[in-house]
Amino acid sequence: MLRAVQVVDRFRRVLGVTGDDVVWAGKNRLDRRLLAQVVGLSSAGMDSPPETILRLIANRAAATVGMRFTPQVPFRQKGRTVTVLDLAIEECRLGLMFDGAQHWDKARREKDARINVALERSGWRVLRVSHGMFEDADQLSRLILDLVTDGVQGAKVRAATGRLQG
Numbered sequence: 001m002l003r004a005v006q007v008v009d010r011f012r013r014v015l016g017v018t019g020d021d022v023v024w025a026g027k028n029r030l031d032r033r034l035l036a037q038v039v040g041l042s043s044a045g046m047d048s049p050p051e052t053i054l055r056l057i058a059n060r061a062a063a064t065v066g067m068r069f070t071p072q073v074p075f076r077q078k079g080r081t082v083t084v085l086d087l088a089i090e091e092c093r094l095g096l097m098f099d100g101a102q103h104w105d106k107a108r109r110e111k112d113a114r115i116n117v118a119l120e121r122s123g124w125r126v127l128r129v130s131h132g133m134f135e136d137a138d139q140l141s142r143l144i145l146d147l148v149t150d151g152v153q154g155a156k157v158r159a160a161t162g163r164l165q166g
Contacts (some may be wrong), residue, residue, distance in 0.1 A: 006039045006052045008058070011046035045071025050098045051086050054129055057137055058087055058096055061145040067154060071094065075119060083115045093152025095119065095126040096144070125151065 011017045026035045046052045051071075058069045073088035074081045085095035092142065102108060112128070119126045127147060133140050137153040 001034075001038065001041075002053070002056075004034075005041045006046075007058070008038055009052045010042070012042060013046055016044075016095075017046075041057040043071055047072075047086070048098065048100065050100060050131060050134070053134055055087055055095060055099050055126040057134075057141050058144050061141040062148045063143060067092065067148050067152065071155065072078040075122075075124070077118060077122070080157055082118050088149060089148065091155045092148060092149055093122075093124045093154065094151040095124055097126060097128050099128045099130055 008022055011022070012019070019042060021063075021138060022039050022042070023035060041056065043052075046055060055069065055071060055106055059149070067089050069089055071087055071088035071089065075083050075085055079159045083097075084099050087096040088094065099112070114130075116126060125142070125147060129140065
């Protein structure tokens, strides 16, 4: 099932295929219930198969407190895009980013460090996830749930004190 969701995510992102397009293409060829499940779990916002895994884990965790991550959320400062968060809950100021092998390069690590500072200074928390963290998906899910819960509490405090910032 996971691989099917990853493939559909990729088609949706790269080719602009909609969930309805996938259902239509699979009509009378694929099990209708399975196809509906795959399409229901898919998203047009994922850039890679590991991002799909992260989204599925993150949204399952966030759903327990009534929240949902949005894919590909731009973070801007002074009118320019600093980065695009792979997943974010804006009201919680929580971002998730999958860091693959390309992030091991020294220049990329330096850029990522500057991005982290910009996010932190703007009141955001960011969790950078590596492939190895998927080995214990339950632990990753608990970590994400803790961060979401903290973010929800922070949003309530900001709203109560009138300091909710964009």
